[in-house]
Amino acid sequence: MSVWELFILAVGLSMDAFAVSVCKGLSVKALKPKHMLIAGLYFGGFQALMPLIGYLLGVQFQSLIQEFDHWIAFVLLVLIGLSMIRESRECPDELNDSFSFKTMLPLAVATSIDALAVGVTFAFLKVSIVPAVSFIGVTTFILSAAGIRIGNIFGAKYKSRAELIGGLVLILMGVKILLEHLGVFDWFLSLFA
Template identity: 70%
Template sequence: MGLWELFVLAVGLSMDAFSVAVCKGLSVCQIRKKQILTVGLYFGFFQGFMPLVGYLLGTGFQEKIQSIDHWIAFILLSLIGINMIRESGGEAENLDACFTFKAMLPLAVATSIDALAVGVTFAFLKVQIIPAVSFIGITTFVISCAGVLIGNRFGAKYKSKAEIAGGIVLILMGVKILLEHTILA
């Protein structure tokens, strides 16, 4: 696998993380560097880590995870989206609350489950795994940081409506993933 193919793959894998990062940026009035880095590190780490796990576990696990990965992503994204819509009218008591481990972990896992199957594919293609997952992680980190900034710039003017829209986007992303793996498969 060449550098160009790996770059296209890394950008494709990071699009779910980018969408959620935009939603995270929408959720706060004034973004801080710590929050941007938190989102980038969570998403970048998991997008790089999951292909490594898939690579190490091999094909036996691929069939099991592919049968339920879409349900996991759908449930996590829907719950987070519903919660985001529910909290859209209130003022944030603690700006760091939505950037805590408890909030970020499910998002990072939900947006990176598809990368697990990519890791299994890497094993078949005999891809040099450490450079590949590092490249994917760094690409996702940069794209996610940009997503938070973009969401925050937009959300500062339209916070309540933007949070509702962000919640709807998360739910629709979960539905899209579910439909792609059930009806459209």
């Protein structure tokens, strides 16, 4: 997986956290830098941790499903993408202005569950996991911190668009992985050789 593909995937994965951060930013009356830092650490940390866990699980089963792993990666990414698109119309009502552990932990886990499945696909694709999870964590940290600020300034205008775009990106990445493993790209390029 190239750096460019990893960046696109990281942005796509972080859109859930970005959308929730925008909603959290809506709820904050007096925004402080610590709010942005807390959101970035929770969301970025869990977005890095979950693919690592998924990767470790995927490595255990890699030899058993190696011949159809590209189909699993495709299905997981499409399902996650469709879920994000469906959720793009929602802004959870239960969000409040608290940044306590009790409030942030469930949000961080909920927004990073999809990253767990992506971690499984990383194992099948033999992705270098440490740079990948670091990249995803840093990207999510930045976008979550920005989401708090954007939500505080602009409101919910960008929340649904972010999740919609994130969902589409994940679906397109799944299609790309499938077409690559089926040899469609090689076949297409051979037509022009």
